[in-house]
Amino acid sequence: MTGKRQPTRDGVLRAAHKIAQILPPTPLLPVEIRGVKLRAKAECLQPIGVFKIRGAWHRLSDLSAEEWRRGVVGVSSGNHAQGVAWAARKLGMDATIVMPNDAPRVKVERVRELGAQIVTYDRPGGEDRDAIARELADRQGSVFVHAYGDPWVIEGQGSTGVEISAQMGEFSGSGPSRIVAPCGGGGLTAGIALACPDAEIVAVEPEGWDDVTRSLASGRIEAVQSDPPPTACDALQTPRTWPINFAVMKGRVAGVTVSEEEIRAAQRFAFAQLRLVLEPGGAAALAAALAGKVELDPESVLVLSGGNVDQASFRAVLDED
Template identity: 70%
Template sequence: MAHSASLRKPTHAGVVRAAEKIARILPPTPLLPTEIRGSRVWLKAESLQPIGAFKIRGGWHRLTDLSDGERGRGVVAVSSGNHAQGVAWAARELGSAATIVMPNDAPQVKLAGTRALGAEIVLYDRPGGELRDEVAAKLVDETGATLVHAYGDPWVIEGQGSAGIEIAEQLGEEPTRIVAPCGGGGLSAGLALACPGAEIVPVEPEGWDDMRRSLAAGEIVPVGPTPPPTACDALQTLATFPINFEVLHGRAAPGVAVSEEEIREAQRFAFARLKLVLEPGGAAALAAALAGKVELDGRTAIILSGGNVDAAAFARIIAGI
């Protein structure tokens, strides 16, 4: 599907500009110190954003760069929930209409949050193999709206990278490495542009680790035909886009895959030690650190990317059920 990703490439300067725009409307999220395996690490609590996830960054940067005419025609996005809410929040603030293509098995908390922000939701059948990008492309063709892709858009990549600008400012220097949950790679690519001296470590659920395998192979490798079930709805991306891979290839560290139990353990750690609620995908990077799968030092930053989890599901995880 053709979209704005073909028109420009994301840059460090773009990330800095996105960070300046976001700083005018939102305070920086906390950078919390904690100890893991005897090392101090810094946890970036993006779960405390107004929409409960970092996706507000890319949504705001993209929509504020639209012309008045483009805003008047509205925007279309595809998302399981966090990007949906980021785009819907930005659209509401800017007086634009947002239509979000969401899977019918998205968590109810994310569906409700997106509707509460005033967006129109179009559901598609993820288990049935319906192609969400085709649904979105049809809406764009019918309405003239702008597609705001969840990860394959240069403005979105730059916006997500603003979290890295904040981390460097909060630490007073660039971190040694940034460990980040990875779906399509928008956040990881943005962080790589934001902090060119830092090692970027993308973390994915086991069986959905296409970025890890792509970086190892030197070319984009999609998820296999029968990926296993995962609670990480936010990280179920079948393949990254060239725009993301071009930034990360030769730049990011080898990716890491984490198990469902390691992710649950990270959710329990964040709740017990930090008093933070993390959704499964939002806890993936922390899971890699706790499981000893990434190197840690006093300047390692870990992105806690989201906290939008159904209450009943979270209660079962915390209880160890």
């Protein structure tokens, strides 16, 4: 798929330039947490409601004419799926997405609205989604666009950090000291680490899905432990990071975990204080900050990564308050 190509900071900067030509920067909002005034990057306000549009656009817009004719195959619970479908529609190419049969309905509907074909698999049954997608791509002759283990995708997600640095420069005259971001497979955190080499990067995972946190602590890639607990963070349910991501994150990124209760509290806080709707996974970084699990200073930035949540599920979270 990608040969020996590795993601680079120059690649991140090129991705940021490409994305700036089609999308405005998402806002960097002021927020006060535990007495500290800091900033939150509202990636939930992207056209598809999530940062995944960045990596998908960088990947698909770099395809050759021959690859464009063959189309693409992606695999996702819904956010990367929407990014690939959005980019494919804008570029006029075919896209097929492998999605779990328990994906949030709102995400499935939006992928269909964007014109992509959907092939489902049984996530609770333990089917290997990557194997399914690779076999489908081989059969169709399509390009496989992985959700996080792809150098173009990592670089595209890193454009988030390029925007943060520019916006922080305007607000405070200095770059971010710390960027806290939700983490599934590590595409976003690896990309931001490349984009912002002088900032501390913190990856936040739901409890029980802490493969990246444990991998960073042990120095080798660890898989999610058997029989992980249920989580509302469908976007962060990845079995393990990939070597291409880990090579960037190792020694550069710290990991923490948050509980389901802490995530729901963050969703309510974002709605009440920032007037934003966040999906559970998109609220993970905010949850870590509110729970006191990361240090904060005025140059810290929290990434609010996505807002694609079913109306009924979100209403239930708000009703807990």
